[in-house]
Amino acid sequence: IINACSADVLSVNGSAGTKYVTDYNRRGQELSADAIQAQVGFNVGIGEIDVFGDFFTNQSTESDGVNTNEVTVGLGTSLFEDNISAYVGIYNTDTDNVDSSLETFASITANVSFSPTVSMYRGDGDLYTFEGQLSHTIDIAVASLTVAGVLGNTETSTSVDRTYTGAVATVTRSFDNINVYTDVTISDADDRDNETVWGLGLRIKF
Numbered sequence: 001i002i003n004a005c006s007a008d009v010l011s012v013n014g015s016a017g018t019k020y021v022t023d024y025n026r027r028g029q030e031l032s033a034d035a036i037q038a039q040v041g042f043n044v045g046i047g048e049i050d051v052f053g054d055f056f057t058n059q060s061t062e063s064d065g066v067n068t069n070e071v072t073v074g075l076g077t078s079l080f081e082d083n084i085s086a087y088v089g090i091y092n093t094d095t096d097n098v099d100s101s102l103e104t105f106a107s108i109t110a111n112v113s114f115s116p117t118v119s120m121y122r123g124d125g126d127l128y129t130f131e132g133q134l135s136h137t138i139d140i141a142v143a144s145l146t147v148a149g150v151l152g153n154t155e156t157s158t159s160v161d162r163t164y165t166g167a168v169a170t171v172t173r174s175f176d177n178i179n180v181y182t183d184v185t186i187s188d189a190d191d192r193d194n195e196t197v198w199g200l201g202l203r204i205k206f
Contacts, residue, residue: 010046012042012043012044013205014040014042015040016039016041017039017201017202018202019199019202020035021035021037021197021199022197022199023035023197024058024060025166025187026093027162028163028188028189034062034065037057037201039055048077049077050075051074052076052087053072054072054073055070056070056071057070067096068096070091070092071092072090075087082111083110083112084111085111087106087107087108088104089104103121105119105120105121105122106119114134115134116133116134117133117135118130118132119131128155129153131150131152132151135149143172144172145172146172148167148170149167150167152164162189162190163189164187165188168185170183171183177205178203179203180202181201181202182198184198185198
């Protein structure tokens with residue numbers, strides 16, 4: 001999610017990127033093996049309100065893989081003297097051979113060490129997803145290391161749910177507004193074995 005800003009005037013920012021991954025997991029479900037991903041996003045700060053949007057696509061390089069398009073649009077703001085960042089919006093997922101899914105979401109981040117974040121999604125049929133995340137960034141010589149962990153539970157039907165966990169370490173090297181990064185993720189869910197995922201990506205901010 002794009003961080004909210006508190007500028008007194010209009011500000012416009014954006015980003016675009018591409019990435020190769022050995023697997024793509026969404027909420028604990030493996031959707032594809034080797035894949036190419038792309039993302040483009042924007043945020044417009046208007047006073048204390050931030051309007052943000054993001055388009056993400058995962059395109060499998062294998063014939064039996066699943067392609068996914070995800071769109072997020074929402075509003076964000078800072079509360080309690082910028083100690084809390086709050087977001088609300090809609091999140092649409094379009095996956096091959098499956099009807100698109102539209103969800104509303106609310107998310108709160110505490111602007112303290114490890115940036116604890118709690119998010120809730122509500123989808124069709126009153127199906128809910130709850131997710132918590134912690135992250136921390138350390139500068140290491142010519143790069144930065146970000147370590148993050150996630151714990152979530154998603155309802156796949158009115159009678160079935162999935163609990164999932166993930167831990168990711170990302171090393172990023174920045175060149176002005178260009179970031180080159182690599183990451184490794186350990187992903188697990190209660191209905192499958194854990195697996196390790198590798199990625200290599202490029203992101204441009206403008």
